[in-house]
Amino acid sequence: MHNQADKQQVGCKPDGGRGSSVALDKLYDVLRDPYRYLRDLKKAGGRKLIGCMGLYVPEELVHAAGLIPVRLPASPEPVTLAGTRVHANLCGYPRSVVDMAMRGQFGIFDGLVWHVCCDALHVSDVMKRNTPQMGWFKELWFPQVRSRPQAGEFVLDEILGLKGVLEQKTGTEITPNRLQESIDLYNENRALLRTAYDIRRAKSALVSAQDMLAIVQSGMVMPKEEHTDLLRTVVQAWEKAAPTPENRVRLLISGSLCQAVPVELLDAVNQCGAVIVDDDLYVGSRYAQRDVNGIGDPVEALARRYLTMDIPCPTLHPSPADWGEYLIGLVRRSNAQGVVTIIVKSCEPHLFFYPRVRRYLQAKDIPELMLEVASETRLSDIEQKKTRLQAFVEMLS
C-alpha cells in the first residue's frame, strides 16, 4: 500500500548539479504536499489564507488586503465524499476541490474567492451546501465576451465588489498604494517566471518540466514575497549555469487544465526519451503571461489585465488569440519538434476548441499527439499513455 509520501512523490529531479539548489528544494517541498505546507504556514504565522478558484481571480487584490491568496491545488486522493453530491462526468478538478472541502480540509482557509469561469464551477453551490464549516465565500463572474465597453464596466464592478468584501472581512482599507505594491510584487514574480521559461527553452538539459511545475505551482500557494525571493535565487543559479547539449526529442506540452499536469505524465515523457522544452498550460507559462499595466488607478489596471488578456482561453469568446497560431509561435520559439495536447475528458470548453487547433497544426505539418486524461488530478492508465508517447517520440526521432 502506498503511503501518503509515495502518492505525492514528485517525479525525477534533475541529476545532481543540474538546477539543484536549496531554493529549488524548498519549492519542490511545497509541490510535494501543498496542503501540509499551508497547514504549517497557518500554524507558524497565524496569517489568513484565502482559497482562490477559477482562472482569473485578481490575486493582487487579495494580497493587498494582507491575506495570502492560494490557488487551490487539487488532491491526489480519489474523490469519495464528493461522489455522493457531484456526478462522475463533471471535471475532476472541481470534484476534487469539493471532496477536500467535504472532508474538512478547508478549515485552513479563512475564506474562498470563486471565479465561475465555466459551467463546471457552478459546483460551488454544492460545496456551500455541504460544507457549512467553511469561512466566507465570494463568487465572481467576469464577462466572457469582452469586446463590448459594458464588459469593462461589469468587470470593474465585480472587482470593486470583491475589494469591498475583502476590506470588510479584514478591516483593512485597500488603498491605491497598497494595491500598487501588491501589483508590483506580482509583476516581478511573473517576470522572473518568464525569465525561467526563457532559460528553460535555451537550456532544456538543465531545467526540467518538473522544475518548472515546482516553481510555478509553489508560487500559486506560497506567500508571494517568499516565493519571489526563492525564485530569484533559482533563476540566478540557472542563468549562471552553462548549457549542456540536449539530444532528446523536444516537445511542447499544451492543454487547458486548470490544475497541474499529473507529474507521472511529465516523468513518462522523460522516460520515453523526450524533453519538454515549453508549455502552454495554466499551471505553467500562462500563469506568468501579461503583467498588470500599472498606469492609472490600480483597480482599473486589474480590470484591464483581464480585458486585454491575449492568451488563448476556451472560457472566453472569441478566444483572445488564435490557439493554433499561438502554439505555432511557441513551437518556433522553443524549437519544439512536436506538440503533446492534454485533454481532460470532461473539460467541455477545451473539447470545443480542440478540433480547430488540431486542424491548424495538421495544416502546418506540426506533429501532434493528443492524450485524454479522465481526470486532471489522477492518472489511472499511465502505461497506455507511455506506449503512445513512446511511439510518438520514435516517430519524431
Next chain:
Amino acid sequence: MQDYAGVGDSKAKLNPLRATERAKALIANKLDDCRKAAQEGRLIAWGSGPTELLQTMGIPCVRTGHFTQHARRAGVDRLLREVAESEGFSEENCSNTIVPIGLALLMKTGEIDRIPEALRVPRPQFIMSGGECWNQVQRGRVLGEIFKVPALVLDMPFLYQSNHWDRDVHYVAGQLEDFVAFLEDMTGRPYNWEGLGELTLSYQKMNCFQSALEEANKGVPALVDMMDRQLCETTFDARVDPDTLLGFWQEIMTEVEERRAGGISAVSPERCRILWVGIPFRGEEKNLSRMFGERGAVVLTGSFTNRRYGVYDRNEIPPDGIDIDRPLFTLAAASCHWGTRSLDWKMDQAIYRYAEGYSLDGVVLFFSQTCRPWGIGVLDMRDEVERKLGIPALVLEADHTDSRRFSIPELEDQVQAFIEVVLAKKGVPGLV
C-alpha cells in the same frame, strides 16, 4: 407492457387534451417555414435564446435544440454524432451541441442527402446563441466557423446574484440592442419594435393562461397532465404567430373549463401526484404521459414549463413579470433567469413554490447526462425534497437527445419502481 394489480385491477385511464393534436399540427411545419424562406431568398438563422427578436423581423430560425430531439426520434443523431466526432469533437460534449455541429459539417461536405428529407434544413445566414450555458456559446461559435457566417452570442452572467439583478439585466439588454442593430443591418429595415411589443403583450397573456393551468391542477384530481401542457407549449417555442398562439391557448382554456364542469381529470383514477423538475423530453411527451398516467400518476407541473416570462420572473420584473413598455428589458430579464445559475434559486423555483397547495406525492428530478449545468446540485435537490417535503424523489438520468443513451423500457422500469414507492408511502394499494 406491465400489467397492474391495484385499484380495480386495471390500468388508469389517460385523458389527453384534444389541444395536443392541434399543437402538433401547428408546429409540424416550422422547418417548412425555414425551407420556404430559403427558396424565397429570405434570411434564416440557426440557434437558440431570444429568437423573439428574429420572429418580429420575419426571420425563421432552426432551433438547434429542437432539431436535436427530432434527430434523435428519427434515429439520425448517431450519424450526425459520428460526423462531429470524426472531426475531433468529443462524445463528452453536450448532446444539444454535437448533433447540430454534425449536421453543419454534413452540409459543408455536401452530404445532406444522408439524412431524411424531413430533417434537411437550409443553411443559415447567421447564428444566434442564447448563452444559457457556455456550451451554447461554443455551439454558436463553431457553427459560425463552419458556415462562415456571423455568430451573435449572448454573454449571460453565469451567476445569479440577486443584489446585482439590475446590473446583470442591463448588461444583457445592452447586448440585445447590439443584436437589434445587427438585424437592421442584415435586413436593411428598421427594427419592428411594434411587433416586439405585440409579441411581448401576447406573452403576458400567455402567462395568465399558464398561471390558470397551474391553478387548475391544484385541485384534486388534476385537470391537465404536464406533458400535454408541455406539448402545447412547444407552439410558443416554435414561434407560432401571436394571434394564432392566443387563439390556440383560448381553446385550451375552454377545454380545461369543460373538463372542470364535466369532472374529467387528466388521469382517472388519480392515485398520486408528481412534480417534474428539469427539461421534459421533447418528442416523448406522449410516452411519458403514458408511463405515468397508466399507473395512475399525474405529472402536475414542472419547473421547465414555466421557465419563460412571468411565473418565474414575477418578483424580478415589475409588475407582473413582463414589462410591455420595455420588451427588450423583459427579454433580457427572462434570459437572465435561465435556471442553471443558482442552486438555491433552482430549489426555490423548482421545488418550494410547489410545496404548498399542490398535494404533491413525489418529485422527479430529470437531467441529461451531458448537461452538466442542469446536473449540478440534483443530488442535493433530491435530498432536500425528501427532507423538507417528506415525499420520495427520483433522480432520472437519461439523454433524450442521444439515442445511445435513451431507452424507453429502461425509463419505464424506473418510473414503475418510483410510483410503487410513492404509492407505498401514501398507503395506496400499489402496482405489482
